[in-house]
Amino acid sequence: MLRIEFEEPTESVCNCCQNAIVRLTRFVYKDDDAFAVYYAQYTHGHSEKRLIGIISLGEWGSDEVGAEARLAFPFQIWMNGDNFQVGLVDARDSPWSHVTFLGRILDRTEALAHEWINDVFHITDHMVEDDKEIVEYFS
Template sequence: MSDTFRVEPAEEHESTCACCGNRTRTVWGYVYASELPLACYWIQWTASRPDHPPNFDFLIGTWGNDEVNDKQLVSWLFNPSSGGGSFMAIDSASRPAARSTLCAKALTRQEVVNNGALMQQATDLIDAVWLGDPRLLEVREFAE
């Protein structure tokens, strides 16, 4: 992971899970590389329900220039398990961020895993947010 990544947590939202009625949290923020904005992220999970895999969404691209919209949505599902867990790239078209006017393209799983440079960047972003956003304590505990 790049030592130059900086995670800046922003806001959060709570709602109710449609299938179980538990509290669902969505947190979001930004990741900077060498002080330049690189991505916006959203993480969504259902409280106390590790059986509802948390979603990690990253909108990666050019920020700060409204004339350029090259932002691509990369989405992951986190499958927690005792002693760890794993991330799996998923099709991002069904994720809420895909409907944002900021999103130029919602990538498929295949588009992510078949692009080595993008896959590396996306996994670096997961590492940065996993370690850098303290609001993910409950999600990290799902994997213990």
């Protein structure tokens, strides 16, 4: 069973439209063990509602474990009618491409073939159902 720990959102101003960019940091636990971290961001007022995110999976919860024990999966979420769509993106297209503690950031093709891809989609399912900030954004 997954449980998400929600940090307070932070905001900044979008350079293109001066609207609020909302950034989220979330910690995911599986059976009460540290399982993943995700970052997500979206901008209010853009013509297309699109969330950009990254999920880092692997070993968390211990100072002895380094980034080499984790992999990161960059993605986007948007609506198609009443359905959520999740698309993986290449590392260079992620706003977190410079963040090293998340682990090696996979490109789309490698991420889709990775054995952890089902965990990524499981977490994105919870994001659009359980993360009230994300639910409100897409409402």
